[in-house]
Amino acid sequence: MKVMVIGGGGREHAIIKKLKENKTITEIYALPGNGGMAEDAICVDIGAKDIEKQVEFAVNNKIDYAVVAPDDPLVLGAVDALNKVGVPCFGPDKKAAIIEGSKVFSKNLMKKYNIPTAEYEVFSDKETALKYLDTAPIPTVIKADGLALGKGVIIAETREDAKAAVTSMMEDKIFGDSGSNIVIEEFLTGPEVSVLSFTDGKTVVPMISSMDHKRALDGDMGLNTGGMGTIAPNPYYTEDIAKVCMETIFLPTINAMNSEGRTFKGCLYFGLMLTEKGPKVIEYNCRFGDPETQVVLPLLESDLLTVMQSVTNGTLDTCEVKFSDKSAACVVMASNGYPQKYESGFELNIDNSVKDSVYVAGARLDDGVLKTAGGRVLGVTAIGEDLKTAINNAYSKVDKVKFGNAFYRKDIGAKALKA
Numbered sequence: 001m002k003v004m005v006i007g008g009g010g011r012e013h014a015i016i017k018k019l020k021e022n023k024t025i026t027e028i029y030a031l032p033g034n035g036g037m038a039e040d041a042i043c044v045d046i047g048a049k050d051i052e053k054q055v056e057f058a059v060n061n062k063i064d065y066a067v068v069a070p071d072d073p074l075v076l077g078a079v080d081a082l083n084k085v086g087v088p089c090f091g092p093d094k095k096a097a098i099i100e101g102s103k104v105f106s107k108n109l110m111k112k113y114n115i116p117t118a119e120y121e122v123f124s125d126k127e128t129a130l131k132y133l134d135t136a137p138i139p140t141v142i143k144a145d146g147l148a149l150g151k152g153v154i155i156a157e158t159r160e161d162a163k164a165a166v167t168s169m170m171e172d173k174i175f176g177d178s179g180s181n182i183v184i185e186e187f188l189t190g191p192e193v194s195v196l197s198f199t200d201g202k203t204v205v206p207m208i209s210s211m212d213h214k215r216a217l218d219g220d221m222g223l224n225t226g227g228m229g230t231i232a233p234n235p236y237y238t239e240d241i242a243k244v245c246m247e248t249i250f251l252p253t254i255n256a257m258n259s260e261g262r263t264f265k266g267c268l269y270f271g272l273m274l275t276e277k278g279p280k281v282i283e284y285n286c287r288f289g290d291p292e293t294q295v296v297l298p299l300l301e302s303d304l305l306t307v308m309q310s311v312t313n314g315t316l317d318t319c320e321v322k323f324s325d326k327s328a329a330c331v332v333m334a335s336n337g338y339p340q341k342y343e344s345g346f347e348l349n350i351d352n353s354v355k356d357s358v359y360v361a362g363a364r365l366d367d368g369v370l371k372t373a374g375g376r377v378l379g380v381t382a383i384g385e386d387l388k389t390a391i392n393n394a395y396s397k398v399d400k401v402k403f404g405n406a407f408y409r410k411d412i413g414a415k416a417l418k419a
């Protein structure tokens with residue numbers, strides 16, 4: 001069986017490594033992948049957003065199954081295009097991917113179907129938004145409507161900062177057209193939980209819960225990043241809370257999408273905040289999280305391809321999805337300076353003893369030599385009997401990875417250990 005995975009980061013590397021446990025897969029391609037995963041997949045120089053070329057490649061190479069991992073191609077309709085030429089896919093179609101592609105859509109969906117989320121207002125006009133901010137509760141949260149590389153959210157502690165954020169999105173267009181419409185919402189507090197779920201539009205199977213660490217520096221200081229590390233399971237997410245989430249959030253969301261004629265099939269990611277008034281949705285993603293996937297999939301004991309195909313075929317209700325009762329931790333190693341300016345192009349040495357535990361996000365092969373080529377370079381994952389052991393194991397493995405200008409947080413999982 002020939003499988004292709006669209007995308008080129010650590011998440012895709014984790015998906016590929018897990019898929020490869022299925023021995024019916026004879027060839028696995030990554031479009032575009034990166035030099036750091038060349039031992040696990042055949043990397044093909046076709047960009048994640050180049051849908052036309054992806055379709056052409058799938059047809060020419062008789063691809064049997066495709067996994068569309070990143071948000072951009074999903075929102076642009078890669079699944080629709082591949083299905084059209086007969087390639088079955090894991091991932092939502094364009095109509096369903098809007099749940100991540102438009103924050104205005106997802107907020108309105110939650111309001112219409114009574115799914116708990118932060119109070120909000122939508123604005124398409126800068127002056128009205130600025131006027132609203134004269135009296136809005138502070139701190140407040142400003143979100144660009146469209147995709148913005150995970151950076152379209154600004155938390156403003158003062159009215160001035162809030163107004164500056166609105167101006168930067170709506171007038172200066174720092175996120176391009178994504179900021180033409182904005183959402184201004186209530187600032188919530190509480191522990192955050194990521195729950196990735198498999199759904200075929202009828203059944204929803206939550207995966208093991210996880211916790212991301214979005215800020216660049218220890219103690220949750222510094223700028224927001226794509227994610228500096230993760231742990232799973234998330235100790236704040238108790239069985240009781242999981243039950244509440246299933247009843248008030250997961251099933252209502254699947255049903256709401258069906259009612260809107262936008263059946264969601266794939267991985268639906270629930271970004272939750274456990275507030276004093278109960279769990280609320282911070283965001284939906286139409287895909288696996290990065291770097292959540294790097295702790296969730298290593299704990300999956302069932303065969304990933306079988307689960308994905310059951311999602312595609314609408315038979316998830318009969319598919320076993322089993323997770324280990326161990327814990328996992330992933331420490332992201334980045335280039336110093338990320339998420340702002342950083343230098344790369346340094347030689348990357350991953351000791352053989354830890355190769356299986358490393359998910360490469362930003363590297364390239366330069367005449368056979370692996371070099372850093374990105375802000376987030378890789379994630380190092382370890383499993384342990386409990387969370388503390390998993391974290392210790394992950395940091396021991398980090399010591400076996402060397403590259404110039406390396407930087408990583410030293411406190412991944414510390415907050416979870418305090419739960």
Ligand code: AMP
Pocket residue numbers: 118141150151152153155185186187188189192214271282283
């Ligand atoms: P996002 O880019 O949507 O993942 O948001 C980035 C981060 O902003 C989230 O992980 C939260 O920590 C924070 N955030 C988003 N919305 C809110 C909110 N309404 N209240 C408090 N924090 C928020």
Ligand code: GLY
Pocket residue numbers: 150212226227285288289290291292
């Ligand atoms: N780790 C957050 C995300 O994938 O959006």
